[in-house]
Amino acid sequence: MKNETPHGPERRGVRHRLRQLRVTLWTLIVPPSVWAVHFLFCYLWVAVSCAKLGAFPRFTVAFVIGTLVAEAIILASGWIAWVQTRTPGDPAPHDQGTDIDRLRFLAVSTLLLAGLSFVAVIFTAVPALMLTDCR
Amino acid sequence: MSLHAQDDPALRAAQEERLRAVWKPPTGWFFRWTDTNNNQVGVWYTLTAFGFMLFAGVLAMIMRAQLAVPENDLVSPATFNQLFTLHGSMMMFLFAVPMFEAVSIILLPQLLGARDLPFPRLSAFGYWSFLIGGVFVTGSIFFNVAPDGGWFMYPPFTTRTDLSGLGADIWMLGLSFIEVSSVAAAVELIVGVLKCRPPGMRLNLMPLYAWYILVVAVMILFAFPPLIAGDVLFEMERLLGWPFFDQAKGGDPILWQHLFWIFGHPEVYIVFLPSIALFAMIVPTFARRHLLGYPWIVLAAVGTAFLSFGLWVHHMFTTGLPKISLAFFSAASEAVAIPTGIQIFAFIATLWAGRVVWSTPLLYVTGSLAIFVIGGLTGVMVAIAPFDWQAHDTYFIVAHLHYVLIGGTLIPLFGGLYYYWPLITGKKLSDQLGRTAFWFLFVGANLTFFPMHFSGLLGMPRRVFTYPAELGIGGLNMASTIGSWVFATGVAIVCVDLALSPRRRKSPRNPWAAGTLEWLAHPDDEDWGIRSVPLIESRYPIWDQTDFVKKVDEGRFFLPDAEEGRRETIVTSVLDARPVQVVRLGGPSIKPMLTAIALGSVFILTTYHLYWAALVGAVATLGMVLWWLWTGTAEIPEKDSKPIGHGIELPLYISGASASGWWAMFITMMADATAFSGLVFGYFFFWTRHEDFPPSGVGLDGPGAFWPMVALAVSLAGWLMTIAARETNRRGMVGAARALLALGAVASLAAIGAGLAGPWLSGLAPKLHVYPAIVWTLVIWTTAHAGVGAIMQLYTLARSLAGKMTPKYDADVRNITVYQHFMALTALVTYATIGLFPGAA
Numbered sequence: 001m002k003n004e005t006p007h008g009p010e011r012r013g014v015r016h017r018l019r020q021l022r023v024t025l026w027t028l029i030v031p032p033s034v035w036a037v038h039f040l041f042c043y044l045w046v047a048v049s050c051a052k053l054g055a056f057p058r059f060t061v062a063f064v065i066g067t068l069v070a071e072a073i074i075l076a077s078g079w080i081a082w083v084q085t086r087t088p089g090d091p092a093p094h095d096q097g098t099d100i101d102r103l104r105f106l107a108v109s110t111l112l113l114a115g116l117s118f119v120a121v122i123f124t125a126v127p128a129l130m131l132t133d134c135r
Numbered sequence: 136m137s138l139h140a141q142d143d144p145a146l147r148a149a150q151e152e153r154l155r156a157v158w159k160p161p162t163g164w165f166f167r168w169t170d171t172n173n174n175q176v177g178v179w180y181t182l183t184a185f186g187f188m189l190f191a192g193v194l195a196m197i198m199r200a201q202l203a204v205p206e207n208d209l210v211s212p213a214t215f216n217q218l219f220t221l222h223g224s225m226m227m228f229l230f231a232v233p234m235f236e237a238v239s240i241i242l243l244p245q246l247l248g249a250r251d252l253p254f255p256r257l258s259a260f261g262y263w264s265f266l267i268g269g270v271f272v273t274g275s276i277f278f279n280v281a282p283d284g285g286w287f288m289y290p291p292f293t294t295r296t297d298l299s300g301l302g303a304d305i306w307m308l309g310l311s312f313i314e315v316s317s318v319a320a321a322v323e324l325i326v327g328v329l330k331c332r333p334p335g336m337r338l339n340l341m342p343l344y345a346w347y348i349l350v351v352a353v354m355i356l357f358a359f360p361p362l363i364a365g366d367v368l369f370e371m372e373r374l375l376g377w378p379f380f381d382q383a384k385g386g387d388p389i390l391w392q393h394l395f396w397i398f399g400h401p402e403v404y405i406v407f408l409p410s411i412a413l414f415a416m417i418v419p420t421f422a423r424r425h426l427l428g429y430p431w432i433v434l435a436a437v438g439t440a441f442l443s444f445g446l447w448v449h450h451m452f453t454t455g456l457p458k459i460s461l462a463f464f465s466a467a468s469e470a471v472a473i474p475t476g477i478q479i480f481a482f483i484a485t486l487w488a489g490r491v492v493w494s495t496p497l498l499y500v501t502g503s504l505a506i507f508v509i510g511g512l513t514g515v516m517v518a519i520a521p522f523d524w525q526a527h528d529t530y531f532i533v534a535h536l537h538y539v540l541i542g543g544t545l546i547p548l549f550g551g552l553y554y555y556w557p558l559i560t561g562k563k564l565s566d567q568l569g570r571t572a573f574w575f576l577f578v579g580a581n582l583t584f585f586p587m588h589f590s591g592l593l594g595m596p597r598r599v600f601t602y603p604a605e606l607g608i609g610g611l612n613m614a615s616t617i618g619s620w621v622f623a624t625g626v627a628i629v630c631v632d633l634a635l636s637p638r639r640r641k642s643p644r645n646p647w648a649a650g651t652l653e654w655l656a657h658p659d660d661e662d663w664g665i666r667s668v669p670l671i672e673s674r675y676p677i678w679d680q681t682d683f684v685k686k687v688d689e690g691r692f693f694l695p696d697a698e699e700g701r702r703e704t705i706v707t708s709v710l711d712a713r714p715v716q717v718v719r720l721g722g723p724s725i726k727p728m729l730t731a732i733a734l735g736s737v738f739i740l741t742t743y744h745l746y747w748a749a750l751v752g753a754v755a756t757l758g759m760v761l762w763w764l765w766t767g768t769a770e771i772p773e774k775d776s777k778p779i780g781h782g783i784e785l786p787l788y789i790s791g792a793s794a795s796g797w798w799a800m801f802i803t804m805m806a807d808a809t810a811f812s813g814l815v816f817g818y819f820f821f822w823t824r825h826e827d828f829p830p831s832g833v834g835l836d837g838p839g840a841f842w843p844m845v846a847l848a849v850s851l852a853g854w855l856m857t858i859a860a861r862e863t864n865r866r867g868m869v870g871a872a873r874a875l876l877a878l879g880a881v882a883s884l885a886a887i888g889a890g891l892a893g894p895w896l897s898g899l900a901p902k903l904h905v906y907p908a909i910v911w912t913l914v915i916w917t918t919a920h921a922g923v924g925a926i927m928q929l930y931t932l933a934r935s936l937a938g939k940m941t942p943k944y945d946a947d948v949r950n951i952t953v954y955q956h957f958m959a960l961t962a963l964v965t966y967a968t969i970g971l972f973p974g975a976a
Contacts, residue, residue, distance in 0.1 A: 024710060025709070025710070029437065029441075032441035032442075035441060035442075035445075036441055036444070036445070039445050039463065042463060043464075046459050046460065046463075047456075047457070047460050047823070048823055050457045050460075051824065052823055056459070095339070095340075095429065095673075097335050097336075097337050097339075097340050097671065097673070101339060102337045102338060102339045102710070102711065105338065105339030105429070106339070108430040109434055109437070112431060113434055113438055116434065116470075116473060117438075117441075119473065120442060120467065120470040120473075123466035123467065124463055124466055124467065127462030127463055127465075127466060128459075128463075131458065131459050131462055134457045134458075135457065135458055135459075
């Protein structure tokens with residue numbers, strides 16, 4: 001698990017630093033984990049509120065904030081991954097056993113998971129934002 | 136060892152002779168069953184699961200015969216209940232999940248160029264547990280005591296002992312035993328994929344089968360434990376009268392449905408993904424090209440794994456939960472169609488882009504995809520709550536689930552059978568019989584299950600032993616019954632084909648001209664797994680790496696010898712597969728089998744309420760496990776390191792986070808923590824169900840804050856002393872480490888007393904109400920873990936005293952520290968919940 005150092009022409013600045021970030025199986029599952037937390041937050045809060053208080057949670061704006069926070073984390077994770085997928089060096093199609101190809105693979109997978117998680121969070125948010133009662 | 140040395144044929148022959156001797160299977164009518172090599176255990180496992188599948192299939196045939204005509208009386212209603220319960224339970228617990236584990240135990244080491252999985256004896260233990268539990272559950276039908284509450288065993292009818300008999304106990308305890316073996320297999324497979332890959336096989340070069348297995352094994356880790364927690368509560372109610380699911384005493388049967396389906400829905404993907412993993416191996420071989428969209432497949436597997444844990448309530452749409460709750464699960468159920476679709480498109484695209492060879496296995500793949508897609512589409516329908524309210528508990532659901540499972544699990548496995556049979560036996564199966572069988576299976580499945588959509592919509596309920604002629608579904612049911620015979624004929628043709636196999640000639644090596652590592656296997660199979668562990672540079676090394684097969688065969692890669700006469704394989708790092716260790720593997724042993732028998736006796740004797748005998752079995756199990764560990768693990772090697780070729784020297788002993796044993800402990804404890812969270816969920820679930828929770832009154836008043844806080848403090852002291860023991864031992868202060876381990880064990884034992892003192896002194900009466908029952912359950916769970924922690928501390932102390940653990944060779948103390956981290960977390964959650972929750976103190 002060592003830090004990835006892109007070879008070839010290096011660009012300075014944020015993008016360069018992002019490509020230096022440690023990429024592991026744990027970073028791969030950040031976007032779907034955010035989906036899971038958001039899902040549990042919405043479901044449990046509504047279920048507990050409906051069961052204990054008999055009413056939909058009063059602060060519905062919290063769902064908006066929660067959803068925006070979740071999407072922001074997913075977008076950030078996806079953006080970092082997108083920058084990493086464009087790490088220069090090594091020829092296409094990037095399916096070799098090099099440092100850069102392994103980084104690109106994990107980055108592409110993370111980016112795709114970010115896309116799926118982004119959509120899935122919207123799916124979960126829709127009932128919380130639109131069906132604001134317990135029936 | 137240089138490349139040069141391997142040019143000498145005499146050296147190669149000598150190496151082969153040594154490897155052959157080391158990997159020689161045990162012989163003798165009894166001792167041959169003590170083998171632990173994956174190529175033996177995996178085959179036993181597969182054949183046993185196949186046998187259970189045939190048995191469960193016969194049960195289905197009897198049901199279809201009963202349902203062929205209206206108002207039939209071939210079997211009694213009571214027998215019919217046993218038939219459908221056992222059919223579903225066996226197909227899920229004794230066929231689908233074990234079959235994936237069995238196939239993976241055979242294939243995974245081959246795919247990863249390893250000599251065996253990291254814990255071969257654990258695989259053998261899993262197999263014997265599976266066999267014992269499976270025969271116990273299956274055999275019950277011959278004594279007319281088979282479980283009859285449906286494969287999901289809904290309380291309250293199944294927990295009331297006046298309404299349900301021994302069958303419910305057999306289901307619960309027999310299958311719990313098998314769940315233990317499933318979790319054991321998951322540990323083995325996760326560590327195998329993460330730590331036993333060949334050098335150079337980075338994560339992005341891993342065969343997709345291994346990716347799927349990794350994902351599925353992790354899913355097992357989080358899906359099975361909630362069911363185990365549910366089983367614990369269920370049996371506490373049946374055997375002790377603790378009212379978890381009894382509405383009259385504050386319990387709630389819906390809790391069981393939650394715990395069951397948190398297991399049950401991921402379970403569907405647990406049995407589907409390994410089968411689609413076979414597609415990911417078969418499709419590239421016959422498309423003659425790399426699979427398109429490798430990261431997309433990883434996305435699909437990981438994405439499905441996550442989303443599948445957000446679907447469970449769609450099995451509970453008609454239980455009266457608030458509609459808003461249903462909406463969340465309906466949304467997630469629709470979302471899971473996205474990753475499922477993506478992988479199917481990836482396979483279609485690969486076939487489209489390749490030069491397709493229309494082989495028999497590929498026929499099965501394409502046919503099963505068609506069937507699966509129909510099941511997937513009805514799944515999208517029933518994921519919409521209002522439609523589900525109409526279709527729930529009708530034959531529409533029976534049709535849906537069989538389309539999914541036959542298209543997504545069974546027929547892919549038959550395809551995998553035709554594809555991998557030459558790998559196991561060196562012989563191909565008959566293309567002619569295989570294709571004939573396929574068409575019988577394909578037509579039979581559709582003819583059986585398509586009419587059920589209509590009989591369901593016309594009002595035929597599930598699980599009812601007959602139906603009136605006036606319902607007008609006689610024709611549809613007759614069609615289904617005829618279809619089931621067609622399907623069974625297909626299965627019979629496959630069996631005939633298998634039976635003819637021993638008479639056939641060997642096929643050439645790699646008969647499908649595939650590109651992945653497992654096809655290095657030779658038709659005249661050697662037991663050593665792989666001649667030398669290769670350096671991997673491609674996803675399809677046989678296609679892409681020059682002279683690859685020759686180099687492996689001539690031992691030109693790593694570890695071509697067994698100089699010390701030990702079974703060995705290479706451990707590598709998680710992300711980049713850099714070699715870190717040569718690990719010595721357990722050889723043939725009777726211990727796994729004896730341990731499985733002892734543990735099995737605990738479950739089986741408890742079923743018959745023979746508690747003292749069961750206790751003897753439990754003590755015997757503990758003794759076996761300690762004997763197994765003492766003699767077979769964390770062995771101090773005779774030298775520090777050994778060369779594996781190409782100038783690389785690897786250590787023979789490592790401890791801590793890069794060792795496979797540490798990972799196994801960590802993963803096991805993740806499963807344990809998940810089961811515990813199921814119990815904690817129970818506590819908070821009951822809190823939401825009651826106005827006053829915790830309640831008050833005689834036998835109901837909470838344990839107060841004092842004793843739980845004492846228990847927590849003592850538990851944390853035991854945890855800290857273990858950490859201190861690890862650190863002092865590492866620094867060479869052996870005496871201090873031993874003293875700390877002894878004190879830690881005292882603290883753990885004291886934590887048992889302090890933990891039990893809370894509910895005991897406040898007189899909590901668990902039969903009275905669900906609150907005392909759940910508090911007692913949490914405390915018993917936690918104190919039992921403290922007891923296990925004490926045994927571990929004393930075991931480590933004994934290892935130190937016996938010179939089997941030293942400052943340098945400290946795997947034991949490092950591994951039990953991982954246990955203690957989880958123990959501290961468990962104690963914190965339990966004692967904070969029962970002692971500090973509003974109203975409890």
